[in-house]
Amino acid sequence: MxxxxxxxxxxxxxxxxxxxxxxxxxxxxxxxxxxxxxxxxxxxxxxxxIENSVAHIQIHQAEFLDEYKVEFHLADAGKVEQEVRNVEGVKALSVRSVSSAMIASSKGARGVMVKGIIPEDERMVSTLSEKIVEGDYLSNKGKNSILISRELADKLQVKMRSKIVLTFQNLDNEITSAAFRVTGVFDTGNTPYDQGHVFVRRPDLNRLLTGEVTTAELAHEVAILVNDIESIEAVAKELQEALPALKVQTYREVSPDLxxxxxxxxxxxxxxxxxxxxxxxxxxxxxxxxxxxxxxxxxxxxxxxxxxxxxxxxxxxxxxxxxxxxxxxxxxxxxxxxxxxxxxxxxxxxxxxxxxxxxxxxxxxxxxxxxxxxxxxxxxxxxxxxxxxxxxxxxxxxxxxxxxxxxx
Amino acid sequence: MNVITTKGVEKIYNPDKIPVKALNGVDLDIEEGEFTAIVGPSGSGKTTLLNIIGGLDRPTAGAVEVGGQDISELSDNQLIDFRKEHIGFVFQAYNLIPVLTASENVEFVMLLQNQSKEKRDARVKELMEAVGLEEKMDKRPSELSGGQQQRVAVARALASKPTFVLADEPTANLDSSSTANLLDIMARLNKEENITFIFSTHDQRVIDRARRVVTLVDGQIATDERR
Structure with a gap:
């Protein structure tokens, strides 16, 4: 009642x-x-x-993460790649070489992270190829093409086909520079990211880092997408077991902000x-x-x-x-x-x-x-x-x- | 057998500021089955006496025994339970629960007593018939006349099978025929079921029907007449 x-x-x-x-x-x-x-x-x-660059899981040489020194590359990138592909749940991967560099045009200079990528592999892992607003996505025409963001192009006051110079330390700790031609402009919508990253083809970057002509094996980073987002931790654990010498991190560890x-x-x-x-x-x-x-x-x-x-x-x-x-x-x-x-x-x-x-x-x-x-x-x-x-x-x-x- | 005994009951309102002596040494015995009217001019202490007998108020001095138990010693919560089991109330303004139907109003106290559904239903039916409202079981108070509401109130007061029923000016808001009807019902219940009724009233029609009339003046019993 x-x-x-x-x-x-x-x-x-x-x-x-x-x-x-x-x-x-x-x-x-x-x-x-x-x-x-x-x-x-x-x-x-x-x-x-995740889509722009971090992917679900990344693998590095542990020391590389401290200062991004190019000498801390994956010892045998080809073997690492093979190991990663063998792990169940891995959907796609992109092997990158990475170097911090100074990018300069006639109007200015900035510090950036240069990522050397295999465009076809990268396409499977990140949405960079969909974010091209001008030019193309590192289509294989000539040496030393570079992909920069709209933001950076504005800062450096460069346009398509402009030449810009990248300067960085090579594996022998010597300063080396090379001219790249802007063949594409991207815009991910993330300003801080866009201002801080440029993309070149991995052989181009490796050649400058090592001073050798063909060094496709040099790499610092493997970015991995998994099939099921819920399985990230499990896949990461398995990768870590397969690659005990390297550091396997989920996106949460790579970007603690996430x-x-x-x-x-x-x-x-x-x-x-x-x-x-x-x-x-x-x-x-x-x-x-x-x-x-x-x-x-x-x-x-x-x-x-x-x-x-x-x-x-x-x-x-x-x-x-x-x-x-x-x-x-x-x-x-x-x-x-x-x-x-x-x-x-x-x-x-x-x-x-x-x-x-x-x-x-x-x-x-x-x-x-x-x-x-x-x-x-x-x-x-x-x-x-x-x-x-x-x-x-x-x-x-x-x-x-x-x-x-x-x-x- | 006495159902109520008061001994030297005094009630002083505002003892600290401007003391008002509402009751000044009331000794009263009410026997089982009595039909008692407590009368007297306004301010003579009728309602105060009823409140004290009913366990709604406490005497400043003196003792109130109901069925041999001194109720002035009970805590507030014990008094609530005591009222639920022993006392039926009929108020001047009916005071039914407006959102419950007539039969639910009657049933309510039995629910508080945790009585079974069968018992409640049977008692509700019996009481609604006794007060002549078996046709109005499902009406809400707002759909009933004043007289009908007061009859529901009487049925409610009896639902718990109380030791006695206290009615504070029950006919004050009723017309002549409703008053006569209500008094008939109460007199019959008194006679047939030996229910003890105690009224406070000004109403000559009630006084005429009472079998005992206690007159209060200035908080004291002036006359006590059994007929």
């Missing part, structure tokens, strides 16, 4: 109850949408990073929820307090005829929880609809894209959400309603029947 009583009580003032129900539902919707936005943004950032992002999302969603629920607490307190204060006489009567304080307390709590129970599915549904829609259609943030690009974010955000956020939101509403009802419920049980009965 008390649940029935509580349920009917909340519909005594339908408008008042509906207002608080809509407030809670909108709160859930907002929390889910914000969480969807943040998670979508995170995923776009992580996926961009892991930070991923792990932060849970807490960010939680913070959104908590902040919104905190605001809702006051809405619910207000509603429940009104519900108690306008029923003083009735509550007095209930206690007079034998309803004990625990039951009165429980009834008020239950009324608040029932408001939440009505509101939660509405909010979840609204949130789910919003997230699903934006997941499929995307939210165009291009009006803010220049600042987003500076942080390596995509221009169009596709919402995404960890399904656990749905039940977290539901649980939070339940807790919020309970907390918010405590004060009104205390107020109710502190009534003295003899006085309450006399009130109007």
């Amino acid at each position: 008390i649940p029935i009583l509580a349920w009917r009580n909340i519909w005594r003032s339908p408008t008042r109850s509906l207002v608080v129900i809509m407030a809670v539902a909108l709160g859930i919707w907002a929390a889910l949408s914000l969480s969807g936005f943040a998670t979508g943004m995170m995923k776009s950032y992580v996926n961009n990073a 892991e930070l992002y991923e792990t932060q999302m849970q807490s960010v969603s939680m913070i959104y929820l908590v902040v919104i629920m905190l605001a809702l607490v006051f809405g619910i307190i207000n509603t429940m307090l009104m519900a108690v204060l306008e029923r003083v006489k009735e509550l007095g009567m209930l206690m007079a005829i034998g309803m004990n304080k625990l039951k009165v307390f429980g009834m008020i709590l239950l009324e608040a929880v029932l408001l939440g129970v009505v509101a939660t599915p509405i909010g979840l549904l609204l949130g789910y609809a919003t997230i699903t829609y934006v997941k499929n259609n995307g939210l165009d943030m291009s009006a803010y894209s220049s600042s987003l690009k500076n942080y390596g974010m995509a221009e169009i955000i596709y919402f995404d959400i960890d399904p656990s956020v749905y039940w977290q939101a539901s649980l939070m509403v339940f807790i919020t309603a309970l907390i918010a009802a405590i004060y009104p419920a205390l107020k109710a049980i502190r009534l003295r029947p003899v006085e309450a009965l006399r009130s109007l």
Whole structure:
């Protein structure tokens, strides 16, 4: 009877109850949408990073990671490549040679990371080939072609077919320079990345690093994509066992910022929820307090005829929880609809894209959400309603029947 | 057998500021099956006495025994349970639960007593028939007249099979025919089921029907007349 009583009580003032129900539902919707936005943004950032260059797993000589010194190359790149291909779950790989360098045009110079790639292999691992906005993707015409980003081209004030000079230390620790011709311009949408990376064909870079004519075997980095994103850790473990002398890292280890992002999302969603629920607490307190204060006489009567304080307390709590129970599915549904829609259609943030690009974010955000956020939101509403009802419920049980009965 | 015994009951409101002595040494015995009206002018202490007998208020001095138990020693929660088991209340303003139907209102106290569904249903039916409202079981209080609501209130008061029923000015808001009807029902229940009724009232029609009339003046019993 008390649940029935509580349920009917909340519909005594339908408008008042509906207002608080809509407030809670909108709160859930907002929390889910914000969480969807943040998670979508995170995923776009992580996926961009994975697709642009990091891939799922990278293999290096351990010392190479400290200072990117070219001498710490993979001892036998061909054998490493073969070992990697033998591991189950590996979808594609790209063997790269890497060197830090100074890139200079007649108008300026900058420090960059030069990646020597086999274009066909790289195409399987990164989306670089799809990000070409001018020229082509290191198609094999002549020596010393270079792919630079739109950002860098603007900084250096170079155009297609311009000549630029790369200067770096070779394996003998001697400074060496070579002229490259810009044959393609790319734009990944990630400004910091674009400004810091250029791509050349691996034999071209190797020749300069070693001073020899054909040294396709020299490499510093193997970038690997796996078939199933869930199996990254397992594949990495297997690779590490196959290649004990080398350092195998997942993208989370290669770019700790990515892991930070991923792990932060849970807490960010939680913070959104908590902040919104905190605001809702006051809405619910207000509603429940009104519900108690306008029923003083009735509550007095209930206690007079034998309803004990625990039951009165429980009834008020239950009324608040029932408001939440009505509101939660509405909010979840609204949130789910919003997230699903934006997941499929995307939210165009291009009006803010220049600042987003500076942080390596995509221009169009596709919402995404960890399904656990749905039940977290539901649980939070339940807790919020309970907390918010405590004060009104205390107020109710502190009534003295003899006085309450006399009130109007 | 006495169901209620008060000994030297005093009640002083505002003892610290402006003390008002509402009851000044009331000694009263109510026997089982009595149909008692407590009368007196406004401010004579009728409602205060009823509240104290009903365990809603505590005396400043003196003792109240119900069925041999001193209820002034009970805690608030014990008093609530005590009221639930022993006392039926009928209020001047009916005070039904507006969101429950007539039969649910009657059933409510039995639910608080954890009685079984079969017992509750049977008792609800029996009581609704006794007050002549078997046709109005599923009506909410707002769909009933004042007289009908007060009859539901009487049925509710009896649902828990209380030791006695306290009715505070039960007819104050009723017209003549409703009053007569209500009094008929209560008199019959008193006679047939030996239920003890105690009223506070101004209403001459109630006083005329009472078999014992206790008159309070200035918080003391002025006359106590058995008919």
